[in-house]
Amino acid sequence: MFEGLAGRLQEAFARLRQKGKLSEADVDDALREVRRALLAADVHFTVVRDFVQRVRERAVGQEVMKSLTPAQQVVKIVHDELTALMGGQQAGLNLSGRKPAVLLLVGLQGAGKTTTAAKLANWLRKQGRRPLLAAADVYRPAAVRQLQVLGEQLGVPVFSMGDRSDPVDIAKAAVEHAAGAGCDVVLVDTAGRLHVDEELMAELERIKEAVQPSEILLVVDAMTGQVAVEVAEAFHRRLHLTGAIFTKLDGDTKGGAALSIRAVTGCPVKFAGVGEKTDALEPFHPDRMASRILGMGDVLTLIEKAQEAVDAEKAKQLERHLREGEFTLEDFLEQLRQVRKLGPLDQLLGMIPGMGRWKGVQNLQVDERQLSRVEAIILSMTPEERRNPDIIDGSRRRRIAAGSGTRVEEVGRLLKQFREMKKMVKQFSGMAKKFGRRKGFRPF
Amino acid sequence: MGLFEQFRSGLARTREAFFGKMASLVTGRGKLDDALFDELEELLIMADVGVDAATAWVDALRREARARKIQEASALRPLLREMLLDALGREPVPLNLAPRGLSVVLVVGVNGSGKTTTIGRLAYRLKREGRAVLLAAGDTFRAAAADQLEVWARRAGVDLVRQQEGSDPAAVVFDAIRAGKSRGADVVLCDTAGRLHNKANLMAELEKIRRIAAREVEGAPQEVLLVIDASTGQNALNQAKVFTESAGVTGVVLTKLDGTAKGGMALAIRKELGIPVKFAGLGEGLDDLHPFDSEAFVDALLGAPSEGGSS
Numbered sequence: 069m070f071e072g073l074a075g076r077l078q079e080a081f082a083r084l085r086q087k088g089k090l091s092e093a094d095v096d097d098a099l100r101e102v103r104r105a106l107l108a109a110d111v112h113f114t115v116v117r118d119f120v121q122r123v124r125e126r127a128v129g130q131e132v133m134k135s136l137t138p139a140q141q142v143v144k145i146v147h148d149e150l151t152a153l154m155g156g157q158q159a160g161l162n163l164s165g166r167k168p169a170v171l172l173l174v175g176l177q178g179a180g181k182t183t184t185a186a187k188l189a190n191w192l193r194k195q196g197r198r199p200l201l202a203a204a205d206v207y208r209p210a211a212v213r214q215l216q217v218l219g220e221q222l223g224v225p226v227f228s229m230g231d232r233s234d235p236v237d238i239a240k241a242a243v244e245h246a247a248g249a250g251c252d253v254v255l256v257d258t259a260g261r262l263h264v265d266e267e268l269m270a271e272l273e274r275i276k277e278a279v280q281p282s283e284i285l286l287v288v289d290a291m292t293g294q295v296a297v298e299v300a301e302a303f304h305r306r307l308h309l310t311g312a313i314f315t316k317l318d319g320d321t322k323g324g325a326a327l328s329i330r331a332v333t334g335c336p337v338k339f340a341g342v343g344e345k346t347d348a349l350e351p352f353h354p355d356r357m358a359s360r361i362l363g364m365g366d367v368l369t370l371i372e373k374a375q376e377a378v379d380a381e382k383a384k385q386l387e388r389h390l391r392e393g394e395f396t397l398e399d400f401l402e403q404l405r406q407v408r409k410l411g412p413l414d415q416l417l418g419m420i421p422g423m424g425r426w427k428g429v430q431n432l433q434v435d436e437r438q439l440s441r442v443e444a445i446i447l448s449m450t451p452e453e454r455r456n457p458d459i460i461d462g463s464r465r466r467r468i469a470a471g472s473g474t475r476v477e478e479v480g481r482l483l484k485q486f487r488e489m490k491k492m493v494k495q496f497s498g499m500a501k502k503f504g505r506r507k508g509f510r511p512f
Numbered sequence: 513m514g515l516f517e518q519f520r521s522g523l524a525r526t527r528e529a530f531f532g533k534m535a536s537l538v539t540g541r542g543k544l545d546d547a548l549f550d551e552l553e554e555l556l557i558m559a560d561v562g563v564d565a566a567t568a569w570v571d572a573l574r575r576e577a578r579a580r581k582i583q584e585a586s587a588l589r590p591l592l593r594e595m596l597l598d599a600l601g602r603e604p605v606p607l608n609l610a611p612r613g614l615s616v617v618l619v620v621g622v623n624g625s626g627k628t629t630t631i632g633r634l635a636y637r638l639k640r641e642g643r644a645v646l647l648a649a650g651d652t653f654r655a656a657a658a659d660q661l662e663v664w665a666r667r668a669g670v671d672l673v674r675q676q677e678g679s680d681p682a683a684v685v686f687d688a689i690r691a692g693k694s695r696g697a698d699v700v701l702c703d704t705a706g707r708l709h710n711k712a713n714l715m716a717e718l719e720k721i722r723r724i725a726a727r728e729v730e731g732a733p734q735e736v737l738l739v740i741d742a743s744t745g746q747n748a749l750n751q752a753k754v755f756t757e758s759a760g761v762t763g764v765v766l767t768k769l770d771g772t773a774k775g776g777m778a779l780a781i782r783k784e785l786g787i788p789v790k791f792a793g794l795g796e797g798l799d800d801l802h803p804f805d806s807e808a809f810v811d812a813l814l815g816a817p818s819e820g821g822s823s
Contacts (some may be wrong), residue, residue: 104564263771294557295771321747
């Protein structure tokens with residue numbers, strides 16, 4: 069049921085018996101899949117080549133841990149290396165030094181700088197800061213206006229000088245203005261530009277020189293392909309980036325560009341944009357991104373999100389059940405209810421491994437009315453039936469359908485989908501368990 | 513000639529950065545060997561054609577080379593050119609507008625792909641061809657999107673129908689079509705909000721816009737153009753698939769080809785979904801939207817001699 073690498077590796081190794089050591093042939097088989105998965109996730113070609121080389125060196129001859137199959141062992145090594153490459157820890161913003169601190173947002177056209185500037189201002193304000201937005205994109209029509217509207221919505225002040233002034237002057241004036249206005253962070257929104265545009269790249273250098281930012285953040289579209297490396301290199305060479313922000317990560321892209329950027333610039337990805345609303349910005353978790361690139365979904369984020377909205381007792385229960393693969397219809401019902409509290413369902417769905425492919429459940433969950441029907445069906449079951457759906461025969465189905473005001477086929481469909489989901493959860497939990505005590509699973 | 517030159521110069525950086533390497537690779541070496549094919553695969557992957565497609569092409573190239581008993585590395589280039597052209601389609605695919613009466617063109621895509629800019633340029637282009645164009649500011653979600661389109665409308669010298677932010681985009685399109693009919697417009701170009709294709713509710717909104725257009729004008733929308741940023745990786749194929757399912761995409765506009773991005777996903781989209789690229793965005797100006805010319809595109813990619821010009 070896994071999509072992506074984990075599943076393909078399982079397949080590749082299905083023929084092999086459990087062995088004591090990883091042979092070169094095992095590793096090569098596996099690495100072909102690793103290479104393909106990373107390339108399919110848009111990780112840059114040269115980054116993949118180096119990466120595969122490193123994993124190979126580490127993996128060949130290694131003893132297979134008792135609890136793991138060779139496939140899992142390779143996945144574990146890949147995951148470890150990937151996490152290491154992404155930078156293990158979540159990286160915070162550097163706002164130290166002079167006041168006000170200046171953050172410069174740069175990137176290609178359409179990456180999402182203006183939206184990100186607003187989201188970041190919102191995030192900073194929640195951290196107790198007093199941000200000022202500076203509208204230094206004088207090229208794109210109505211970019212200044214866009215920032216003003218966003219600032220207004222958020223109640224964050226926006227500094228602008230129209231679209232006829234020099235962006236360098238705007239940035240400088242904004243910083244001067246901030247002190248007087250009682251603001252301690254200035255977010256400078258710059259125009260999108262091509263990394264090969266000599267004139268506009270030089271303009272960024274002048275802005276940097278003028279305002280001495282403590283952070284220069286490259287805003288990157290998560291869907292970017294191979295060119296991400298060239299772009300990041302070019303901006304880094306000119307400006308010495310301090311980090312990146314990954315946008316549109318709520319799409320269904322794997323986001324391998326994050327890995328490439330980290331690999332070629334050494335800069336951490338610090339935030340991720342995950343939705344259209346101004347609060348849809350999250351600190352970036354490298355280890356979770358590693359899982360996403362590998363196609364293991366983002367169960368960790370899901371659990372943490374659940375933790376935010378759900379009381380701890382229930383979250384603990386879910387975590388235990390996920391881990392032990394004892395997912396029951398009661399959990400499913402509980403999840404449905406909690407999940408509906410969590411907001412956009414399609415977003416959450418993306419975090420569940422295998423869900424992307426799974427049309428039945430996808431449709432079922434995205435349609436809110438359908439959710440109510442599912443809830444009604446489960447509620448019409450006895451507790452025994454919820455814990456052990458295998459006992460639900462034809463006559464029970466008819467009773468449940470009648471009780472919930474649905475049709476027998478709907479009950480059947482739900483049971484079928486639940487069985488598949490359970491299988492998937494079990495598979496995942498089996499692997500997660502064997503991976504050992506991953507940090508993300510603990511903080512409950 | 514002029515256009516071809518522009519096309520080539522826009523792609524020059526791409527070519528130098530990448531396909532120049534391929535051209536020299538394909539012309540420069542003597543014998544065919546595995547390393548050569550591996551390098552070709554690498555180059556295709558780096559052009560964002562997709563890892564599976566790249567592998568498939570190189571395998572096919574290998575088979576074809578064997579079948580034709582090709583010995584010299586230099587003979588691979590014409591062969592590859594043929595394959596890329598086969599995948600991309602040779603004939604230019606023009607905009608499909610109604611011979612008489614009003615045509616409706618929807619412009620859709622993910623956030624930041626360049627829809628609004630594309631509409632401004634397309635409006636300018638159609639107007640120069642003598643058509644009466646009306647714009648519909650259907651992006652009612654993003655802050656100041658209508659303001660942005662209004663600037664483009666002014667530059668192109670066409671009218672714009674808009675409502676306030678947050679209003680129903682289908683209603684804007686409805687208004688614009690009604691206005692287009694009463695003013696005797698030839699084309700209504702509809703902007704839409706950027707949306708990620710995995711958001712079912714937003715995709716349903718597109719379906720609604722499409723239905724409204726179909727109800728108001730027979731045969732509408734005549735075109736649904738999916739705008740794709742040339743720097744997009746393999747997600748572009750997903751985009752094309754899902755947008756086609758809900759909005760019935762009829763053509764692709766490949767934007768921002770003036771950077772070093774290769775836009776290789778256009779090949780996959782054409783090959784897998786049969787959707788042609790109709791326009792390419794190559795620069796910053798009002799007239800930097802060009803009909804997509806596969807031959808010029810592939811020749812430029814492969815670094816062909818410059819006398820192979822077209823239109």
